[in-house]
Amino acid sequence: MRRLRGIVYVLALIPVQAAHADLSAHAIAMNCLNCHARGRTESAALPTLAGLNAAEIERALLEFKYDKRPATLMPRLAKAYSDAELAAVAAYLARH
Numbered sequence: 001m002r003r004l005r006g007i008v009y010v011l012a013l014i015p016v017q018a019a020h021a022d023l024s025a026h027a028i029a030m031n032c033l034n035c036h037a038r039g040r041t042e043s044a045a046l047p048t049l050a051g052l053n054a055a056e057i058e059r060a061l062l063e064f065k066y067d068k069r070p071a072t073l074m075p076r077l078a079k080a081y082s083d084a085e086l087a088a089v090a091a092y093l094a095r096h
């Protein structure tokens with residue numbers, strides 16, 4: 001019975017996981033826009049993402065993640081996400 005409850009619990013989580021995948025690029029992007037909000041003054045310390053295409057954003061994120069681009073904050077953030085999540089958020093940000 002205990003084991004059955006465990007299986008039911010796991011099955012119940014599957015649709016939640018699928019919905020989460022759809023929402024994650026949007027959810028991650030909301031974090032990014034706390035700092036990289038449109039219309040904010042561009043500065044070297046806090047660059048705007050407007051004008052970068054998806055490939056450029058993705059490349060920058062992967063370089064931050066794998067310590068190939070010197071930076072202060074982004075390497076820590078980029079390491080929190082999978083490469084697929086970084087690609088998805090780059091595509092999302094380039095579209096919005």
Ligand code: HEC
Binds near residue numbers: 029048049093
């Ligand atoms: C707490 C503020 C903050 C958040 C949140 C943040 N960034 Fe950044 N971002 C920075 C800073 C500061 C830099 C400059 C590089 C550095 O020092 O880390 C930067 C640089 C970048 C660059 C390079 C831009 C260029 O023209 O060189 C990209 C791309 C980028 N961020 C994307 C993102 C994405 C995507 C997210 C969300 C996953 C994100 N950032 C979240 C502060 C932030």
